[in-house]
Amino acid sequence: MHEALSEPRTAPVAQRDVVVRVRDVVKHFMHGRRQLCALDRVGFELREGRFLVIVGPSGCGKTTLLRILAGLERQDSGEVWMRPSRDGHPPFAMVFQEQSVFPWMTVRENVAYGLRLRRVRGRDIEERAAHWIRKVGLAGFERAYPHQLSGGMKQRVSIARAFAVDPDVLLMDEPFSALDEQMRTILQQEVSTLCEEQQKTVIFVTHSIDEAITLGDEVLVMTHRPGQVKRLIPIPFPRPRDVVEVRADPRYGELYEEIWGLIAEEVRRGPREA
Amino acid sequence: MAEQGATLERTGVQRPRWLPQAGAKTEAAVQVLSPIALLLIWEIAARAGWVDQRFFPAPSAIVRAFWDAITTGVLLHHLKITLWRVLLGTLIGGVPAVLIGLAMGLWRWLRLTLDPIIAATYPLPKSALFPLLLLIFGLGEGSKVSMVAIGVFYLAVTNAMEGVLAISPVYFDVAKTFGARRWDVIRTVALPGAMPLVLAGLRLGVGTGLILGVLAEMLGARDGLGYLLWSAWQTFSVSSLWATLFVTAVLGFASVQLVDFLRRVLVPWQRTAGRR
Numbered sequence: 231m232h233e234a235l236s237e238p239r240t241a242p243v244a245q246r247d248v249v250v251r252v253r254d255v256v257k258h259f260m261h262g263r264r265q266l267c268a269l270d271r272v273g274f275e276l277r278e279g280r281f282l283v284i285v286g287p288s289g290c291g292k293t294t295l296l297r298i299l300a301g302l303e304r305q306d307s308g309e310v311w312m313r314p315s316r317d318g319h320p321p322f323a324m325v326f327q328e329q330s331v332f333p334w335m336t337v338r339e340n341v342a343y344g345l346r347l348r349r350v351r352g353r354d355i356e357e358r359a360a361h362w363i364r365k366v367g368l369a370g371f372e373r374a375y376p377h378q379l380s381g382g383m384k385q386r387v388s389i390a391r392a393f394a395v396d397p398d399v400l401l402m403d404e405p406f407s408a409l410d411e412q413m414r415t416i417l418q419q420e421v422s423t424l425c426e427e428q429q430k431t432v433i434f435v436t437h438s439i440d441e442a443i444t445l446g447d448e449v450l451v452m453t454h455r456p457g458q459v460k461r462l463i464p465i466p467f468p469r470p471r472d473v474v475e476v477r478a479d480p481r482y483g484e485l486y487e488e489i490w491g492l493i494a495e496e497v498r499r500g501p502r503e504a
Numbered sequence: 505m506a507e508q509g510a511t512l513e514r515t516g517v518q519r520p521r522w523l524p525q526a527g528a529k530t531e532a533a534v535q536v537l538s539p540i541a542l543l544l545i546w547e548i549a550a551r552a553g554w555v556d557q558r559f560f561p562a563p564s565a566i567v568r569a570f571w572d573a574i575t576t577g578v579l580l581h582h583l584k585i586t587l588w589r590v591l592l593g594t595l596i597g598g599v600p601a602v603l604i605g606l607a608m609g610l611w612r613w614l615r616l617t618l619d620p621i622i623a624a625t626y627p628l629p630k631s632a633l634f635p636l637l638l639l640i641f642g643l644g645e646g647s648k649v650s651m652v653a654i655g656v657f658y659l660a661v662t663n664a665m666e667g668v669l670a671i672s673p674v675y676f677d678v679a680k681t682f683g684a685r686r687w688d689v690i691r692t693v694a695l696p697g698a699m700p701l702v703l704a705g706l707r708l709g710v711g712t713g714l715i716l717g718v719l720a721e722m723l724g725a726r727d728g729l730g731y732l733l734w735s736a737w738q739t740f741s742v743s744s745l746w747a748t749l750f751v752t753a754v755l756g757f758a759s760v761q762l763v764d765f766l767r768r769v770l771v772p773w774q775r776t777a778g779r780r
Contacts (some may be wrong), residue, residue, distance in 0.1 A: 300681050324681040330674045334696035334773045343692070344682040375773040395682065 248313070249399060249431045250276040250299070255308035257294055267456035268294045271308070274450060274459060278398075281425060281432045283442040285489065286452030286460075287497045292435045293327075295457070296403050299433065300324050315398060319348055322399040323392035327407060331376045331387045337363060338372040340387050344395035362390040366420070382413040389421065393428065400425065402434040406441070418444060419473045426470045439489045443482055444473040451492045455501035460492055561743045569743030570750065579732070583751055586729040589645065590717050590759065593652025594710055601660035601709070602702055608661070609668020610694055622661060630654050630716055638724050648720045648728070655716040656709035663705025667698030700774055703767040710759045718752060729755070 257269040268291040276282050284292045297303045298310055300322065315321035323344065331340050342359040350358070363372055366386040376384050385405060392400060405421075406414040422445055425432050436442055442449045443465060451460045465485065467476050476482055543563050549555045550562035561569075573579035608615040634651060641647040675697060679689045721730025729752050736745035767774075 300677075302677055302680060320681065320683045322681070324678075326674055326678065328674055329672070330678050332675060332678070332693070332696075334699070334771075336773075343678075347679075347682050347684050347688055347692075377773065401681075 247278040248275050249278045250274075250313075250433065251309070251311040252295070252299070253309040253311075255295070255298065255305045255310060257291065257298065257303070257305050269298075269305070270456035270458050272452075272457060272459055273308075274462065276431060276433065278431055279429050281434065281445060281447045282450060283434045283436060283446035283448070284450045284452060285436055285439060285442045285493065286457065287454050287493060288437060289501065290452045290454055290496070291457030292452055293403055296324075296401050296433065296435050300401050312399060317348075319395070321397060322401050323395050323397040324401040324403065325385075325388050325392050325405045327404040329384065329408075331384045331391070333376050336373050336375055337368055337379070337387055340376070341390045341394050343391055348395065358394055362394045365393070365424070366390045382409055382417065385409065385417060386420075389417075389424075393424065396428075398431060400430050400432045400434075402432065404436055405434075407436070407438075414441075415473060421445070422469075422471055422473055439486055439493065440477070442489065443485050444471070444476050449485075449489060451489060452496075454496040454499060460496065463489065558742060561746065565743045566746040566750070569741070570747035573744055573747050579748065579751055582727055582729050582732045582748075583755065585727045586717060586721065586752075587755065589648045589721075589728065590652050590710070590714055590755075592645075593649045593713055593717060594656050594706075596649065597653030597656035597713065598660050598706055598709060601657040602664045602706070605661040605664025605702070605705070606668055606694065606698060608665040609698065610690065615665065619665075622658070626658055626662075630658075630712075631719055634720055634723060637720075643724055643726075648717060648725060651720040652713040652717040655713035656706070659709035659712060660702070660705045663701045663708070664698060667701030667705070668694050670701060671697035699771050700767075703763060703771060707760060707763040707767075710763055711756065714756050714759060 252275075253273045255269050255272045256267070259266045259268050272291075272295060274282070284295065286292050294303065298305050299312065301320070312321050332343070335343065338359055341362050342355050345355045345358060360372070363369060366389055368383060368386055368390070371379065371383070376387065379387070385408075388405070402421075406417055409417065418441065424430075434441075434445060446465050447469075449463045449465060451463065452458065453460045463485070466481060467479065546555075546560065547563050550557055550560060550565075557565075570579075604618070608618055630651070633654065634647070637647045637650050641650060671693065675693050676689060679693050684692065718728070718730035718733070721728035722734040723730075725731045729748055732748045733745060733752070736742070736748060
């Protein structure tokens, strides 16, 4: 009786502004003849405007999870739901880990790519591409080809390309892992500010605990293979944030220690194979 | 601080500019002077009788023969014919090759079907096909043009296929996450991504096509540069043999330059990357 009463009352409240829901997602891979379990009943919910960072040891399936969310791979079982966009286009945009800026397109063409696929009006494409190029600090490089840009600038193009389609959800797969530390810190600050300003819901995958704490509202720590949710840790720092100041906060050290403890446990244990 | 930055910048700019420039000048000079020196030695050797003039006539004699062949219009007449055959063969062989190659790169089942056939026939020396082509097309244009086409086809088809397969999968992923449909993916990723290798294949193909075309002209034609070379040998007019050889080399060089020009137009995003 009590159960029946509380269920309908809490459920709508919890679901009101949920943008992403993942429930019991299972994914296997064939490695030669052996079947490996990459994800084992992973689940979480993400409310609008929240910044979720997924961390875990290498090979824990965090990138696989993101690829399933992006529709690039299919889960074997379980449910993945993302609130559909009003215009029928994908409600998300993804920023990739590697070199993902098209070498055969100029900066402007790259940033306009998603808009062109959406058959946006020509004038609007120009305007929005120019806006986002300025926003990521690439004004003056509109006609440059990617081979003329540094690694940091290329990743800026990639970020602008994702923001330009104005997605509800941003999926980021270790976007800064190939950059040097200074450039990483600068881009962390810019992405943090942009996401805050644009009210984006973000799922950000990284192996860097530091990055997880400085950027996230919540940090989801995953276990070693088969990937499961080990713990969901709320990050108390308010937004907007200064990614350098956050590191000086005494709570930063505590959080780092806590998350490192969880991950170290997993790394030492190694993958558990069935 | 600013002072230091300025000096650093200055030396940083000066060094690479100053050093290779002197090197580049010397290199260019050597590149021009060495062929001239060779011709000079050749001329002296021929006149002094150190080399057999019957096989290696003096460069001045070759130039004279070249001039005669030009002024009588013989050389240009045959050059035009060969040029036409190579051009036609390149189009007939190259266009379908690029389309089939791209399709093979895009669709696995097509690749699985056609790849064994191409792989099995590729090692066959194309020149060995000429008698068969003569049988099919006769002594007319068909046998020569098809020879060129076959030479272009194989290199163009394999490179076009590899061009698609060599594209990093992440670019296809990017297209998909932005909601690209099948044709969008082909148009915005597969075609531009494959372009560098498509053109590399055409470049090699045109070279091979020219070889096979000239060979076919030697064996079964009454005109063209290959025919001219062969008849020069038969009439033992060595100077005109050398002159024709020179024109054939220029044709080869020019056709590669043409494809390179095409590459600069179609693949502007690789221009500076490839040149520096």
